[in-house]
Amino acid sequence: MAFWIFLAIVAGIIVYFIGIYNGLVALRERAEAAWSDIDVQLKRRHDLIPALVDTVKGYMDYEKSTLKEVIEARNQSQKATSLKEKADAEEHLSSALGHIFALAESYPELKANTTFLQLQQELSNIEEALQNARRYYNAVVRDYNAKIDSFPDMLIAKRYGFTPKEYFELEDAKAKEMPKIEL
Structure with missing residues (x-):
């Protein structure tokens, strides 16, 4: 009888640790998704961005440096490999896009251009979706990192190579806000 109780306890512990492992895998996959x-x-x-730059190009003859900055920031962001590089590049890109919209105030014809207005609205929608996606990612990473640092989950996490994930954060407080686009 004692043997069966011992066997049931061992089986329960094994099932418990399997549950921990599967929970870690599920959180890791949610973070990747x-x-x-x-x-x-x-x-x-x-x-x-290329469509936006092309639309603006015809109106902003004297603002070539701003357009060049946006293009360079976009290229830098696409080349970024690590999460930190990507966050820094996206922060720079947000700032460059903000300059375009600020300069658009000086060009009434551009502000009235329907293509520009559509691109501006679409970019605003993308910024909102990006903010929501970033918030969800950071929440999943928070849960994942907390789980791999919690006992007894940390025993399984360390044994099977679960490592903490980085948050996707912007350093500049201004860049954390959605760019203000005024018409």
């Missing part, structure tokens, strides 16, 4: 959502929004943003 959430990062994929951010990546999709960033790609949409990057794809929109």
